[in-house]
Amino acid sequence: MNLDFTETQEILKKTAREFMARYYPKSLVRELEEDAIGFRSDIWKEMAKLGWLGWIIPEEYDGVGGSFMDTVVLFEEMGRACFLLPFFSTVICTLPLVTAGSEEQKKEFLPGIASGDTIFSLALTEPSATYDAEGIATTATAQGNEYIINGAKLFIHDAQTANYFLCAARTKIVEGRPEDGITLFIVDAKIPGIKITPLQTIADDKQCEVIFENVKVTEKYVVGQLHQGFPIIEKLLEYAAMAKCAEMMGGADWVVENCTSYAVERVQYGKPIGSYGIIQSYLAEMWAEIGIAKRFTYYAAWLLNEGLPCSKEVAMAKSWAGDVYRRWTRMGVQIFGGIGTTREHDMGLYYRRGRQAPLLFGDSDSLREKVAQEMGL
Secondary structure, three states: OOOOOHHHHHHHHHHHHHHHHHHHHHHHHHHHHHOOOOHHHHHHHHHOOOOOOOOOOHHOOOOOOOOOHHHHHHHHHHOOOOOOOOHHHHHHHHHHHHHOOOOHHHHHHHHHHHHHHEEEEEOOOOOOOOOOOOHHHOOOEEEOOOEEEEEEEEEEOOOOOOOEEEEEEEOOOOOOOOOEEEEEEEEEOOOOOOOEEEEEEOOOOOOOEEEEEEEEHHHHHEEEEEEEEEEHHHHHHHHHHHHHHHHHHHHHHHHHHHHHHHHOOOOOOOOHHHHHHHHHHHHHHHHHHHHHHHHHHHHHHHHHOOOOOOHHHHHHHHHHHHHHHHHHHHHHHHHHHHHHHHHOOOHHHHHHHHHHHHOOOOOOHHHHHHHHHHHOO
């Protein structure tokens, strides 16, 4: 096992860092946060030209044929840049299409994703705010060769820009087994019966409520086997958790680098604040804990990429990374002092994401419970 980046990944990292510096300054982050749609088609098309949107798509469907581990590098750089465009949502929805989609579905959707013409959003969570099977109450009722979807989805990222939803719905009720009877559907986001309402969040990260009211979907848009969609969802959540870990670690890198630079430059009582023992202790601990979180992330992502059992490792990585990101973005604000509390300062962008990101795809408490279960407790 070698967790060092490959030559391809090093090039990806360098290219992504330069791309974000050129096309995605912090002024644009604030502009997109304030914008209801939060999308820039010119940047999206440039990403498509670089092959990022089709990186995990096989070459026969106009993709690059790269690995999930490669995209971890991209997610990390996007987290460092506070990236808002729907790359995360689209890539996470692409994975089930690649692994479980029919040949017809792959031919219809994957080339469009790779070219930047098709954007996906994951319609999974509901008002229960849980990622467990019990939380899926949205129903899909068979009617001839169609299914009629009814229900409410909540905290859905990038619904306002999506062309399609990957939607989880209950197609059969199995007493005592909530994980059975769940099916994944590809749903056209523009068809009648769908109502999208933007939500205000601390991270301004474009979450929405999506209401499905008598939405018709033909059976050819069932992903995987009917009634057997939850195993696909479980694997999708592992990929999403690791991608979110990579984003958080990218943001954490920015925090430790900029807090260190500021501690060297900021003079208080005649000396740089970095010369005081307490600040040195904070920054050293910050650097160490972020480093551990990154190694956790790379190891769990590598296991996932290799197709090895890794439920415990993914839960450990996400729990630790979330706690670390929350803790050290808060300390970053304290190190910067008063200016770090303002919305105009970049530190605030990471602080707000440090409150939001750890809750996505499993919060620390639920993930530690999963670790305990994997230990046989």
